[in-house]
Amino acid sequence: MASEDVGNADPRALQITLNAWDVYERLGDKEGSRAIAHAAVFCACAPKSNAVYKAFNKAMDVAKETSHLDVPIHLRNATTKLLEELGHGKDYRYSHNEPDAFSEGQTYFPEEMGEQIYYEPTERGLEIKIREKLKQLRPKL
Numbered sequence: 001m002a003s004e005d006v007g008n009a010d011p012r013a014l015q016i017t018l019n020a021w022d023v024y025e026r027l028g029d030k031e032g033s034r035a036i037a038h039a040a041v042f043c044a045c046a047p048k049s050n051a052v053y054k055a056f057n058k059a060m061d062v063a064k065e066t067s068h069l070d071v072p073i074h075l076r077n078a079t080t081k082l083l084e085e086l087g088h089g090k091d092y093r094y095s096h097n098e099p100d101a102f103s104e105g106q107t108y109f110p111e112e113m114g115e116q117i118y119y120e121p122t123e124r125g126l127e128i129k130i131r132e133k134l135k136q137l138r139p140k141l
Contacts (some may be wrong), residue, residue, distance in 0.1 A: 001017075005050065007052045062113075069113065074089070074092045
């Protein structure tokens with residue numbers, strides 16, 4: 001539930017549930033059940049979003065349908081001199097070296113697909129902030 005139903009609306013839910021499981025495993029039923037109850041109440045009250053779950057499933061379906069398409073050449077590693085000469089990795093921009101750690105205009109999908117968007121954050125919980133950030137970045141794509 002913490003991952004599929006709460007998701008990025010409150011990512012703390014996943015850590016809380018994993019911690020509760022760990023407490024249960026370490027301390028046994030008496031104390032562990034309380035930790036499980038704590039996690040269950042947290043998840044029940046947390047804002048909900050399955051946006052990542054839906055995006056992941058869609059991306060996996062598309063990956064299966066388009067697995068025959070080539071990885072863009074600028075994303076390929078030039079592990080040999082020949083591959084370097086063929087242009088592998090040429091013009092790749094490392095996002096951490098870019099302003100705001102974002103490689104504006106760099107593409108990541110095969111040319112035949114064009115740019116794709118799978119993740120559409122909700123207007124709940126932390127996803128409100130994620131949505132705002134994506135609005136700043138996506139128009140630049």
